[in-house]
Amino acid sequence: MTNTSRHERPTTGSRAAGWIGYGCVLAGIAAIAMVLAAAGDEYRGWTIVGIVAAVVLFLVGAVMITINFRHRRMRGAGGTSTHEPGVLD
Numbered sequence: 001m002t003n004t005s006r007h008e009r010p011t012t013g014s015r016a017a018g019w020i021g022y023g024c025v026l027a028g029i030a031a032i033a034m035v036l037a038a039a040g041d042e043y044r045g046w047t048i049v050g051i052v053a054a055v056v057l058f059l060v061g062a063v064m065i066t067i068n069f070r071h072r073r074m075r076g077a078g079g080t081s082t083h084e085p086g087v088l089d
Helices: 012-040 044-075
Strands: none
């Protein structure tokens, strides 16, 4: 039998993708707050710029978080090999 319980540490790139993704989502939430303030003061140009920035931040954050989760799932983070169905450690 092969040893399927290898415990490999996540790579620096995977960790960076996760943290960058979380940071982008938080920045997107802050951008939404600024959009609401700009819209309340009737700054139409800044409102549009803020909406575009918030959407871009949310999309980049979602992609980075997805990359992180996919990488962790394929590598078996947590000590379990989740990419091999039916294998119990």
